[in-house]
Amino acid sequence: MQALYAQLLVGLINGSFYALLSLGLAVIFGMLNIINFAHGALYMMGAFCAYFLLTYGGINYWWALILAPVIVGGFGILLERTMLQWLTGLDHLYGLLLTFGLALIIQGVFQNYFGSSGLPYAIPDLLKGGVNLGFMYLPIYRGWVVIFSLVICVATWYLIERTRLGAYLRAATENPTLVRAFGINVPRMITLTYGLGVGLAALAGVLSAPINQVRPLMGADLIIVVFAVVVIGGMGSIMGSIITGFALGVIEGLTKYFYPEASNTVVFVLMVLVLLVKPTGLTGRAN
Secondary structure, X not given: OHHHHHHHHHHHHHHXXXXXXXXXXXXXXXXXXXXXXXXHHHHHHHHHHHHHHHHHHOOOHHHHHHHHHHHHHHHHHHHHHHOHHHXXXXXXXXXXXXXXXXXXXXXXXXXXXXXXXOEOOOOOHHHOOEEEOOOOEEEHHHHHHHHHHHHHHHHHHHHHHHOHHHHHHHHHHHOHHXXXXXXXXXXXXXXXXXXXXXXXXXXXXXXXXXXXXXXXOOOOOOHHHHHHHHHHHOOOOHHHHHHHHHHHHHHHHHHHXXXXXXXXXXXXXXXXXXXXXXXXXXXXXXX
């Protein structure tokens, strides 16, 4: 039973990263209609940003949780202003190819300077150690990752679905001409939305750094699974991405316990089954 609980914990942690990353992807696709294949590379940049802040600036983990998403989000805004904005109205394939090329360039630059091996990032002192729950030993940092990720996901969903700003964002994607008539700067809102999605990826990278170490290809290992999560939940669906991310992490953990050979493919099998039954995903809506 302890092995089962341990795999469930690993599944919840992986689900936390899946949820945060797929949430950022869903925000970008839902608001900008761009399939952002550079998301994994930007997740990696978040982890490296935290590493640089600590190594060269002496800035600890807690400040990195704030600064890394802002810095990488700013880089994302630069990408949107200089490249992605010109893809508006074009086929999704153009955005996919451009962001895939950006991902290869970013990963290649970091791999050239830092190699493929992982760089250590220490767990903050406040979150070291663990708690004996009786049926299992829970590392404090891993519990923190699950809870913090859930809070961020719910807060993002609330911002987009339940606030006036979120209403403006959703309206700007559906009828930008009408929104402009109310004096709202639609291009600026779209840019900030892309920055928000990238910032969520960078935040996931900071959370991942003490667990998975900081590696140039850490995003490449996750991005395909994260895309599967977004497809299963429904492209552009905020709540669908959150629920599916956590659920698939748990399912993956259970599969590792009962049938380890299928743990790397179970997500894609589920994706195929869901698409056969409901092509728009679990919570997606047909256009």
